[in-house]
Amino acid sequence: MRRRRRQLGRVRWPQRVFAQVLLTQLAIATGVTALATGLFLAPLSDELDDRAMDRALAIAQTTAAQPGLAPLLASPARPSVHGPVQRRAERIRKATGAGYVVVMDEKGTRWSHPRHGRVGRHVSTDPGRALAGHEVRHIDEGTLGRSARGKVPLRDEHGGVVGAVSVGIAYDGVRDRLLDQVPELLAYAGGALGVGMLAALLVSRRLQRRTHDLAFSDISSLLDEREAILHGIREGVVALAADGRIRLANDEAQRLLELRPEDTGRPLAEALGPGRTADVLCGSVTGTDLLTVSGGRVLVANRMPTGDGGAVATLRDRTELELLGRELDGSRGLIDALRAQDHEHANRMHVMLGLLELGLHEEALEYLSEAVGVHRATAEQIAERVRDPLLAALLVGKATVAAERGVALRLTPDTRLPDRLVDPRELVTVLGNLVDNALDAAAGSADPWVTVELRTDGGAAGADGTGATVRVADSGPGIPGERRELVFTEGWSTKDPPAHGRRGLGLALVRRLAERHGGSARAGEAAEGGAEFTVVLPQALHPGTGRQSPAEPLTPHPHP
Numbered sequence: 139m140r141r142r143r144r145q146l147g148r149v150r151w152p153q154r155v156f157a158q159v160l161l162t163q164l165a166i167a168t169g170v171t172a173l174a175t176g177l178f179l180a181p182l183s184d185e186l187d188d189r190a191m192d193r194a195l196a197i198a199q200t201t202a203a204q205p206g207l208a209p210l211l212a213s214p215a216r217p218s219v220h221g222p223v224q225r226r227a228e229r230i231r232k233a234t235g236a237g238y239v240v241v242m243d244e245k246g247t248r249w250s251h252p253r254h255g256r257v258g259r260h261v262s263t264d265p266g267r268a269l270a271g272h273e274v275r276h277i278d279e280g281t282l283g284r285s286a287r288g289k290v291p292l293r294d295e296h297g298g299v300v301g302a303v304s305v306g307i308a309y310d311g312v313r314d315r316l317l318d319q320v321p322e323l324l325a326y327a328g329g330a331l332g333v334g335m336l337a338a339l340l341v342s343r344r345l346q347r348r349t350h351d352l353a354f355s356d357i358s359s360l361l362d363e364r365e366a367i368l369h370g371i372r373e374g375v376v377a378l379a380a381d382g383r384i385r386l387a388n389d390e391a392q393r394l395l396e397l398r399p400e401d402t403g404r405p406l407a408e409a410l411g412p413g414r415t416a417d418v419l420c421g422s423v424t425g426t427d428l429l430t431v432s433g434g435r436v437l438v439a440n441r442m443p444t445g446d447g448g449a450v451a452t453l454r455d456r457t458e459l460e461l462l463g464r465e466l467d468g469s470r471g472l473i474d475a476l477r478a479q480d481h482e483h484a485n486r487m488h489v490m491l492g493l494l495e496l497g498l499h500e501e502a503l504e505y506l507s508e509a510v511g512v513h514r515a516t517a518e519q520i521a522e523r524v525r526d527p528l529l530a531a532l533l534v535g536k537a538t539v540a541a542e543r544g545v546a547l548r549l550t551p552d553t554r555l556p557d558r559l560v561d562p563r564e565l566v567t568v569l570g571n572l573v574d575n576a577l578d579a580a581a582g583s584a585d586p587w588v589t590v591e592l593r594t595d596g597g598a599a600g601a602d603g604t605g606a607t608v609r610v611a612d613s614g615p616g617i618p619g620e621r622r623e624l625v626f627t628e629g630w631s632t633k634d635p636p637a638h639g640r641r642g643l644g645l646a647l648v649r650r651l652a653e654r655h656g657g658s659a660r661a662g663e664a665a666e667g668g669a670e671f672t673v674v675l676p677q678a679l680h681p682g683t684g685r686q687s688p689a690e691p692l693t694p695h696p697h698p
Contacts, residue, residue, distance in 0.1 A: 164335055167331055167334035167335060171330055172327075174327070187277060190286035191275040191277070191288060194275065194285075194286050194287055194305045194306060194307045195273060195275045195288030195289075195290065195305070196288070197230065197239065197288065198304065199288075199290050200230070201226075201230050202290045202291070202303045207223065208292055208293060208294045208295070208301070210222055211243045211292065211301045212300055217248065217257050217258040218257065218258075219254040219257045221249070223241050223250050224249065224257060226241075227249075228250065231252065234305075236305050237252075237285050237306045237307050237308040238251065238252045238305070239303070239304075239305050240261065240303070240305075240306075241301065241302075242261055242265060242302050244299060245260075246260050246261050246265050246269070261304070263304075265289065265302050268289035268290060268291050268303075268304070269299060269301070269302050270299075271291045271299055272291070274288070274289040275287065275288045275289075284308075285307055285308050286307045287304060287307075288304070288306075289302055289303070289305075290303055368388040368389075369388055371390065372390060373452050373453060373454055374387075374388065374390040374391030374394045375388045375390070375451070375453075376391045376406070376451045376452075376453070377448065377450050378420070378448050378451065379446075379448045380446060380448050382405050382406055383403055383404060383405050384397075384401055384402050384409060385402070385403075385448065387401070390453070391453055394432060394433075394435060394453050395410060395453070396433050397409060397410075406420055407420060410432070413432075414430045414627065415430045415437070418441070419451045421441055427440060436456045436647065437453050437454065437455060438456050439451055439453050486505075490505065493505065520534050523554060523555070524553070525556050526555060526556075526557050526559050527557075528562045528563065528566050529559075529569060529592070532566055532573075533547075533549075536573050539577070540588060543586075545580050545581055545588055546587040547577075548588070548590070549590055549592075550589055550590070552591055552593050553592050553593060554594065555592040555593065556594065558679050558680040559678060559680075560677065560678055560680060564655075565608070565675070565678060567647065567648070567651060568648050568651055568673055569590070569592070569608055571644035571645065571647065572608065572610040572648065572671050573588065573590065573610060575671075576610050576612035577612075579613075579669060580668070583613040583614055588610065588613070589609075589610070589612075589664075590609075591610075592607075592608055593607055594606055594607075594679060603679065604678070604681055605675060605677065606674075606675045606678035607672065607674050607675075608671075608673040609672045610671050611664035611668060611670040611671075612668045612670075613664075613666070613667065613668045614668045615668070616668050616669045622660070623661075625645050625661055626645050626648075626649045626659065626661075627646060645659075645671075648673060652675060656676050656677060657673065657674040658673070659674075660672055
């Protein structure tokens with residue numbers, strides 16, 4: 139019970155942001171209003187005192203300047219309540235509203251006073267300074283109570299001091315004037331406070347909407363959770379302001395887009411440079427699960443607008459999935475080739491069986507040697523010209539697939555590539571994409587062929603350069619001039635998409651890899667017709683000297 143009473147008696151500080159801000163603003167507005175009122179009232183009291191003393195002094199000066207007053211004090215008559223000095227003083231007091239007007243001689247004897255019994259007596263306060271010829275103004279206590287006083291000397295026609303005039307204004311009147319102004323001042327202060335409270339309420343309501351009525355602890359927790367989520371997930375997140383500037387990019391987004399921490403605050407288009415990736419993230423290209431290529435990576439991007447005109451974009455790295463998909467396409471092609479080869483092998487076995495049953499043993503041996511020798515020669519010629527094992531293996535596999543598809547895959551006489559590639563896997567990606575596209579294009583032509591050229595920038599004879607050139611040509615229909623740049627755009631393709639994903643990424647990935655190494659990728663027309671793709675990689679090989687053995691041109695033909 140006691141605990142409950144303590145809880146009921148305890149004032150709890152509100153938890154909501156808007157409530158705390160509202161109370162803080164009200165406290166500040168009230169404090170500022172009270173301080174301003176106090177600062178105004180403090181000098182106001184002094185100012186009213188000064189005005190009262192100045193007024194008393196002015197009345198005293200006016201009284202002392204009355205003609206004929208000084209000679210009355212020099213006359214042999216005695217001070218009297220019915221004398222001319224008393225009458226003049228009372229007339230001035232009533233006309234000005236002063237508390238008293240006292241005229242005294244040089245001995246300090248009163249010749250006038252509001253209370254008749256005081257006339258003829260010595261003044262209660264020291265008149266020395268006024269009788270010495272000085273004007274005096276001050277707040278003092280007298281027979282009529284506390285008053286604002288003004289004293290001036292009374293001079294004769296020769297300038298000699300013959301007395302003094304003392305005028306007092308009751309201090310209660312000054313205080314009443316001060317108190318009369320306090321309500322008006324408080325009214326102004328209350329009005330200002332009311333306007334401040336209304337403004338504070340409006341600001342707090344707006345803050346309540348903007349903070350979704352959260353408490354400070356909730357905001358702090360949300361920020362901590364947001365940081366943990368943003369830097370813990372394996373998806374890239376980029377937050378953009380309404381003007382396209384980067385507000386936030388988590389660790390994964392910086393890795394995928396190759397952004398730096400100092401890029402925060404810069405326009406996204408400026409940080410990434412022109413291209414499809416910037417267009418997708420900035421909203422120029424709309425849609426869901428948009429594919430783009432950045433820095434050799436295949437990304438899936440989605441963009442969601444925010445209420446303040448900005449947007450949040452998410453990025454997923456699809457590079458490995460695309461590579462697996464291409465490997466799956468290659469595996470399926472290889473399976474189809476193996477099925478065709480199995481069928482062809484069965485046909486050869488039937489031929490061999492027939493030759494043996496006919497007793498044509500010499501012909502059977504010659505037929506078997508020719509069938510086996512073609513495959514062995516193809517692999518040996520590729521290995522002699524292309525010393526890198528990954529590229530050589532790729533070309534052997536592609537030659538087999540090409541032969542089964544009825545396409546002649548040839549290496550040009552200038553093909554020479556030493557075994558000192560900086561990143562063989564990237565060159566495998568480049569060559570694999572180009573050869574696959576060439577095989578697809580050539581498969582429908584009358585005399586299908588594909589030529590591959592791999593050489594260093596030293597040419598066919600010299601292998602001491604660090605650059606490499608990849609050129610793949612085919613006998614297909616070719617590419618119109620107006621589409622030779624369009625084919626490198628992400629998502630552009632003339633073929634139906636495979637079951638595992640989308641097309642239109644291979645050539646875009648080839649160009650991005652080439653540009654990342656400072657090179658280029660372009661499409662043109664082959665000398666014998668068809669399309670020709672040329673990729674130049676200036677820094678594809680380690681510096682060094684290598685020698686290649688000469689070899690005959692490789693011209694595998696499809697099996698009968």
